[in-house]
Each structure stands twice: as structure tokens, then as C-alpha cells.
Amino acid sequence: MKNVILSAFAAAALISVSACKEPADPGVDFAINFKATYDSSQLEKNKPYNFDATQIVVQRYRLYLSDIALVKDTTVVPVTDVVYLDFTPDQAASDLSKTPRIVFSGIPAGEYDGIRIGFGVNAANNAKQPSDFPAGTPLANELDYWLGWRSYIFTVLDGRMDSDKDGDMDLPYSYHCGSDPVYRVFTFNQHIHVEEGHPELNIEFDIRKLLLNDNGTYYDILANNATSNLVTDTRVAEDISSHYDTATTIKQ
Amino acid sequence: MKKVLHIRNFGLLLLGAIAFFQCQDGNTPITPDEGDLTDIPYNPKPYAVPKPAHFPEVPFPADNPFTVDGIALGRRLFYDPILSADSTMSCSGCHLPQGSFTDNYAVSVGIDGIAGKRSSMSLLNIAYANNGLFWDGRSKTLEEQALLPVEDPIELHTTWANVIEKLRKHPTYPEYFRKAFGIANKGEITKELAAKAIAQFERILISSGTSKFDQFINGNIDALDEEELDGKLMFFDEGAAYNLPDGQCFHCHGGITLTGNQFFNNGIDSVASLDDFRDKGLGGVTGNRFHNGKFRTPTLRNIAFSAPYMHDGRFQTLEECVAQYADNGFGVENEDIFIGQMGFPLGNGKYSGLNAYQQRALVKFLHALTDTVAINNPDFQNPFK
Known part of the structure; x- marks a missing residue:
């Protein structure tokens, strides 16, 4: 009997200790505003923009981001596994690009040193197809899945350029960047404060910078006006995707 | 004075009841007794829409899930000319299975013989249409879309009030609506429920995956x-x-x-x-x-x-x-x-x-x-x- 009583006490003590542990941090809501720009101004469809010595217009800009995470030293705090952004929905009455705002829940409050972003769809998810995902989720979207390559199209950037500077947007360009070699992950160092009600994070993608080479010269649209359809030729797609490093701005 | 108050209260109640039942879609009021449907069992059975394995899950709005009886009602409404003014034309008039749910005309013609300005669109796999319907995208959902042809003067050219009245008086439709949506009274048949049922049926029109x-x-x-x-x-x-x-x-x-x-x-x-x-x-x-x-x-x-x-x-x-x-x-x-x-x-x-x-x-x-x-x-x- 004595043993039974002791065991009961021990169990009660254990339960009590467990109950005294700090509850798991429920985290806070953390909002990110996404914006497409051209030369730092909000992108507008079909508006002629200066590009090198000529002009271009942008007609479509869509983008997948994966494995967005806040980083602090060696700690990585996942924010979301995938986001799909359509800055230029074809039914929008206004030509001004959309500025999607997404609220992520359960993010631990605190100070962070930066944010890590995967540009595209990570290899694990890219090995699947839209039918593998629940309806209404970003990867169930068939619009930006290329059956031929068995890949999501990570970035869609379409428009026209005035190739001979006569005012006529005669040269179409279409950068549809997809497949695993094209996936890029960049970490952006920026102090980020996460707290309920704290100013939201703004992430901007600048199309002009997306079309600038690493040495600051303009991308040669005339010579490379489209991503190749050969699965073995990802050169142009990789060029464009690599520019997200400099084309992305984080602000809070 | 007390008697006057009683009479006034009764009158107000009566007016309220009349107003309530006249506010429904149909023209003729249905009294609770004659319209009661609660004797009919309401046991909604969820329906898993068959689809090829390589097709995405069939989407549906949270407020209109598939049920066996919802689809059965929608199918009847889709093919029933009761939706037109002169009972000569149904949704299927422009969306026939053999035309892959089109009518094979350059432009569709309504009950008055007036030609529209556009060709009917195929409804095959329409469940996946997530970016507006019609050629010009003017309806966002199938539920919204299904409301329009009934009152379009160059399509079915009637009013929903007339259609709802016919459905409420119909020998079998009230039972179908009861089974599909659990309504307690014929007076609860509305155009919104009719559209929901039609949308459920349209969403099951999925490819077989055998091409x-x-x-x-x-x-x-x-x-x-x-x-x-x-x-x-x-x-x-x-x-x-x-x-x-x-x-x-x-x-x-x-x-x-x-x-x-x-x-x-x-x-x-x-x-x-x-x-x-x-x-x-x-x-x-x-x-x-x-x-x-x-x-x-x-x-x-x-x-x-x-x-x-x-x-x-x-x-x-x-x-x-x-x-x-x-x-x-x-x-x-x-x-x-x-x-x-x-x-x-x-x-x-x-x-x-x-x-x-x-x-x-x-x-x-x-x-x-x-x-x-x-x-x-x-x-x-x-x-x-």
C-alpha cells in the first residue's frame, strides 16, 4: 500500500513538473508585403520603361518562392514552404501591378539577422505535379506547371522590347524559368524585428535589376529573347534567376 | 381597449407572415402547412467526384460541397426546360454532351430565336475554371454563372420568380430540393439553391483520362x-x-x-x-x-x-x-x-x-x-x- 501511495506521489510530482514547463511559444502573425517594381517604382503593365538605349514593356510577372525562413546566427525559423505571386493578373482592371500581402501565423517573436528565400520550387516539390496537391493551394496551380519539362515554371516574365528604337514594341521576350538547376536560394542580411503589431516586412523585386548582368550592363534581350525549350539548355533561365540576389530588396 | 390590442397584434402577425412568404422568390405565397417537407428524410451523402489520377483534385466552394442528391437535382435542372419562359429550352440547349457540352452553333440561339453574339463554351472540366467564366469572365463562380442565362432575354428569357414558382408547385422538385439541401418548406426553394445544384452537376463533368x-x-x-x-x-x-x-x-x-x-x-x-x-x-x-x-x-x-x-x-x-x-x-x-x-x-x-x-x-x-x-x-x- 505504501508503494502505491509513493508511486502516486511520484506520478503527481512528475505531472506537476511537466505542467510547470513553459508553454510552447504560439508565435505571432507576421505579414509580408510583396511588390514588383521597375527602377524602384511600382511596376505597371504595358508601360514603356527605359531599358539600355531603348524601351521595354512588361506584360506578365509571376513567381514562386519556397522555403522562406528567418535567420539568426545558425538558427533558421521557417516562415512558409511555398508562396505563389501573380503580380499581373489578367483580369485586373488596373494595369498597376498587384501588391500581395500574406500573413504567416505562429512565427516566434524576436530579433532576426536576415531572411532566406528560395526562388522557385524546391526539388522535392518540383518532383511532384499539381494533381499531387490539394485544390486551391499554390502548387495545385496548373497555370505555371510545364508538363513537357515536368517542372513548375518558377518565374514568368513576359513582355516586348522596342528592338530598333522606332517606338514600336516589336520584339517579344519571354523568360519562363523552371527546372531544378534554375532554383536559387539567397539569404538577405537585414535586421528584422518580429512582434505582434510591429511594422510589416516588405519584399520588392525590381524587374530592371532582374534584367541587369552582374557587371551592371543590361541583359541582351535581342540575343536572348526567350528561355530555351530544351531541358538541357537552362542558360538564360539561370541567368535571370541568378539576378534575384541583386533584384530583391528587403525593407522594414 | 384590450380587445382592440389583440386584434391589432393578430393583424400585425398576419401581415408579417404574409410579408415573409411573399418575400421569397416566387410570386405565390406558400403557407407553412401546405409547403411542409419535413416528412421527407434528409440524409446528405457526400460524393467523391471520379477523376483520372493525373488530374488535380476537383475543387468546390466550402458552402456547396458535393452530395449525391445535390448532383441529382442539378442534373435534372440542367436538362429541364422548366428553366425557360416557354418550357422549351434548358441549360443543355447550349451545352449538349455530344458537342462536348457545346451546341455546335457559331453563336447560340435562345427561346425567341434571337441569336446571341458568342458561341457556347464547353463545360468539360469546368470545375477547374478558377479565373472567371463565360468568354469574358463576367461571372466569378459557377453558382453566379448559373443565375444569368435564365433571365437573359436572348437565352431562356424568363424570371427567376417565375421559375421558382414553377419549381415550388412541381410534383417532385420540392422533394429533390429537400433531399439536396434539407429545406423544411417549399417556400425555401430559391434561385440560389437551384444555382448551387446546377453548379454541383457541372463540376462533375470531368474528363475520363482515356484519350x-x-x-x-x-x-x-x-x-x-x-x-x-x-x-x-x-x-x-x-x-x-x-x-x-x-x-x-x-x-x-x-x-x-x-x-x-x-x-x-x-x-x-x-x-x-x-x-x-x-x-x-x-x-x-x-x-x-x-x-x-x-x-x-x-x-x-x-x-x-x-x-x-x-x-x-x-x-x-x-x-x-x-x-x-x-x-x-x-x-x-x-x-x-x-x-x-x-x-x-x-x-x-x-x-x-x-x-x-x-x-x-x-x-x-x-x-x-x-x-x-x-x-x-x-x-x-x-x-x-
């Missing part, structure tokens, strides 16, 4: 002959390694349903300016001039059954469609960029177009999208026959 193309992508590489395969390679811009040009088709007709449900000016009208399109399409809805002449991309699945083609039925054959695209459009300001890019690149943004063989191969591939199992699916047919 030659489906067989091919599921691993049967012999399902397509050489010409069809060439067509497929050009359709999906996969032909560079085989010295085949890009057809650029899949940019608009992409995904497993072969429509991205986006809006395009597909380069079939030569107009002097964006203001000159005879039919403004999306632009007529959004008011955005740059949207003039843009229309929603139809599915190409079962395209062989849904002639004539384009929003105004101007082309009788698939050969005409492909030939038009192969000419690379007219260079109108808002033409989609891929319209001008059919063929081999010639430099400076010019493309070769497609030669006769390449056009023929593309047409053969379009025929490989034929799915007779879907259009003959017994669950899709007229229940009154």
Missing part, C-alpha cells in the same frame, strides 16, 4: 502515332531536339485540362486600334482598353466535338484554326506575345510559321485529345430520357 494523349502521358508511348507525336512536341514546344518548330500552343492551353483559364487576344482580328474590336470581350467587363479583344481560353480536350471555333464560331474546322495561328497574327498592340512566335526563330523577333505538314500534325494531335468516354458517361446524360 490517346492521356494514355501517352501515363506511359503508353505507342498511344500516339508519329504524326500525333510530332504535333504533341510542337504543341508543348518540346520539338527543338527533333528539328520541329515551336507551336507555342501550351502557353495558353496549358496544364492537364489544356486551358490555363487566362484571357488573351489570340490574334484573330485585324483592327486598327484597340477601340475597334467588334466584341470587346474582357475589356467590356473590366473597362480596361488593353483588355479589348481578349477572351478566356477554352479547353482543347474534346475539341474535335465542339466546332465551330473561337468566341464567335468563325472557324468551322481545326485546320482553319491552326492555319490562322500559323500566320502569326496581325501585330495588334495587345496580341499575346506568343501569337507572333509560331515556328522557327528567324531573328529580330520574326518566326517562320508552320508548314503544311506541321499544321497537319498539330491538328492530328488535337484529335488525340478526343475522349468519347467522357461525353458518353451515363452520369452526364439527360435523366429525362
Whole structure:
């Protein structure tokens, strides 16, 4: 009997200790505003923009981001596994690009040193197809899945350029960047404060910078006006995707 | 004085009751007793829509889940001319299974013999349409869409009040509505419930996944002959390694349903300016001039059954469609960029177009999208026959 009583006490003590542990941090809501720009101004469809010595217009800009995470030293705090952004929905009455705002829940409050972003769809998810995902989720979207390559199209950037500077947007360009070699992950160092009600994070993608080479010269649209359809030729797609490093701005 | 108050209260109650029942959709009030349906069991059974394994999950709105009785009611309403003023025409009048849920007319004609301005769109795989309905995208959901043809003067040309009155007085519809939606009284039959039922039925109109193309992508590489395969390679811009040009088709007709449900000016009208399109399409809805002449991309699945083609039925054959695209459009300001890019690149943004063989191969591939199992699916047919 004595043993039974002791065991009961021990169990009660254990339960009590467990109950005294700090509850798991429920985290806070953390909002990110996404914006497409051209030369730092909000992108507008079909508006002629200066590009090198000529002009271009942008007609479509869509983008997948994966494995967005806040980083602090060696700690990585996942924010979301995938986001799909359509800055230029074809039914929008206004030509001004959309500025999607997404609220992520359960993010631990605190100070962070930066944010890590995967540009595209990570290899694990890219090995699947839209039918593998629940309806209404970003990867169930068939619009930006290329059956031929068995890949999501990570970035869609379409428009026209005035190739001979006569005012006529005669040269179409279409950068549809997809497949695993094209996936890029960049970490952006920026102090980020996460707290309920704290100013939201703004992430901007600048199309002009997306079309600038690493040495600051303009991308040669005339010579490379489209991503190749050969699965073995990802050169142009990789060029464009690599520019997200400099084309992305984080602000809070 | 007390008696006067009693009479006044009774009068107010009576007025309230009359007002309540007259506020329903129909013209004739239904008293609670004569309209009571609660003796009829309401046991909604969820319905899992059959779909090919390689198709995405069939989406539906949270407030209109599939039920066996909801679909049964929707199917009856879809095929029942009770929805028209003179009981001569139903939804199926423009969306017949044998036409892959089109009517095979250039433009559809309503009960008064008046022709509309556009061709009926296929309803096959319409459940996946997530970017607006009709050619111009003016309805966001199937529930919203199903409300419009009933009152359109060049379609079914009646009023929902009249239809609801007929449905409430009908010998069997009140029971179907009870079983589908659990209404307690005939007076609760509304146009919104009718539209929900029709939408449920329309969402089950899914491909069978047995076309030659489906067989091919599921691993049967012999399902397509050489010409069809060439067509497929050009359709999906996969032909560079085989010295085949890009057809650029899949940019608009992409995904497993072969429509991205986006809006395009597909380069079939030569107009002097964006203001000159005879039919403004999306632009007529959004008011955005740059949207003039843009229309929603139809599915190409079962395209062989849904002639004539384009929003105004101007082309009788698939050969005409492909030939038009192969000419690379007219260079109108808002033409989609891929319209001008059919063929081999010639430099400076010019493309070769497609030669006769390449056009023929593309047409053969379009025929490989034929799915007779879907259009003959017994669950899709007229229940009154």
C-alpha cells in the first residue's frame, strides 16, 4: 500500500513538473508585403520603361518562392514552404501591378539577422505535379506547371522590347524559368524585428535589376529573347534567376 | 381597449407572415402547412467526384460541397426546360454532351430565336475554371454563372420568380430540393439553391483520362502515332531536339485540362486600334482598353466535338484554326506575345510559321485529345430520357 501511495506521489510530482514547463511559444502573425517594381517604382503593365538605349514593356510577372525562413546566427525559423505571386493578373482592371500581402501565423517573436528565400520550387516539390496537391493551394496551380519539362515554371516574365528604337514594341521576350538547376536560394542580411503589431516586412523585386548582368550592363534581350525549350539548355533561365540576389530588396 | 390590442397584434402577425412568404422568390405565397417537407428524410451523402489520377483534385466552394442528391437535382435542372419562359429550352440547349457540352452553333440561339453574339463554351472540366467564366469572365463562380442565362432575354428569357414558382408547385422538385439541401418548406426553394445544384452537376463533368494523349502521358508511348507525336512536341514546344518548330500552343492551353483559364487576344482580328474590336470581350467587363479583344481560353480536350471555333464560331474546322495561328497574327498592340512566335526563330523577333505538314500534325494531335468516354458517361446524360 505504501508503494502505491509513493508511486502516486511520484506520478503527481512528475505531472506537476511537466505542467510547470513553459508553454510552447504560439508565435505571432507576421505579414509580408510583396511588390514588383521597375527602377524602384511600382511596376505597371504595358508601360514603356527605359531599358539600355531603348524601351521595354512588361506584360506578365509571376513567381514562386519556397522555403522562406528567418535567420539568426545558425538558427533558421521557417516562415512558409511555398508562396505563389501573380503580380499581373489578367483580369485586373488596373494595369498597376498587384501588391500581395500574406500573413504567416505562429512565427516566434524576436530579433532576426536576415531572411532566406528560395526562388522557385524546391526539388522535392518540383518532383511532384499539381494533381499531387490539394485544390486551391499554390502548387495545385496548373497555370505555371510545364508538363513537357515536368517542372513548375518558377518565374514568368513576359513582355516586348522596342528592338530598333522606332517606338514600336516589336520584339517579344519571354523568360519562363523552371527546372531544378534554375532554383536559387539567397539569404538577405537585414535586421528584422518580429512582434505582434510591429511594422510589416516588405519584399520588392525590381524587374530592371532582374534584367541587369552582374557587371551592371543590361541583359541582351535581342540575343536572348526567350528561355530555351530544351531541358538541357537552362542558360538564360539561370541567368535571370541568378539576378534575384541583386533584384530583391528587403525593407522594414 | 384590450380587445382592440389583440386584434391589432393578430393583424400585425398576419401581415408579417404574409410579408415573409411573399418575400421569397416566387410570386405565390406558400403557407407553412401546405409547403411542409419535413416528412421527407434528409440524409446528405457526400460524393467523391471520379477523376483520372493525373488530374488535380476537383475543387468546390466550402458552402456547396458535393452530395449525391445535390448532383441529382442539378442534373435534372440542367436538362429541364422548366428553366425557360416557354418550357422549351434548358441549360443543355447550349451545352449538349455530344458537342462536348457545346451546341455546335457559331453563336447560340435562345427561346425567341434571337441569336446571341458568342458561341457556347464547353463545360468539360469546368470545375477547374478558377479565373472567371463565360468568354469574358463576367461571372466569378459557377453558382453566379448559373443565375444569368435564365433571365437573359436572348437565352431562356424568363424570371427567376417565375421559375421558382414553377419549381415550388412541381410534383417532385420540392422533394429533390429537400433531399439536396434539407429545406423544411417549399417556400425555401430559391434561385440560389437551384444555382448551387446546377453548379454541383457541372463540376462533375470531368474528363475520363482515356484519350490517346492521356494514355501517352501515363506511359503508353505507342498511344500516339508519329504524326500525333510530332504535333504533341510542337504543341508543348518540346520539338527543338527533333528539328520541329515551336507551336507555342501550351502557353495558353496549358496544364492537364489544356486551358490555363487566362484571357488573351489570340490574334484573330485585324483592327486598327484597340477601340475597334467588334466584341470587346474582357475589356467590356473590366473597362480596361488593353483588355479589348481578349477572351478566356477554352479547353482543347474534346475539341474535335465542339466546332465551330473561337468566341464567335468563325472557324468551322481545326485546320482553319491552326492555319490562322500559323500566320502569326496581325501585330495588334495587345496580341499575346506568343501569337507572333509560331515556328522557327528567324531573328529580330520574326518566326517562320508552320508548314503544311506541321499544321497537319498539330491538328492530328488535337484529335488525340478526343475522349468519347467522357461525353458518353451515363452520369452526364439527360435523366429525362
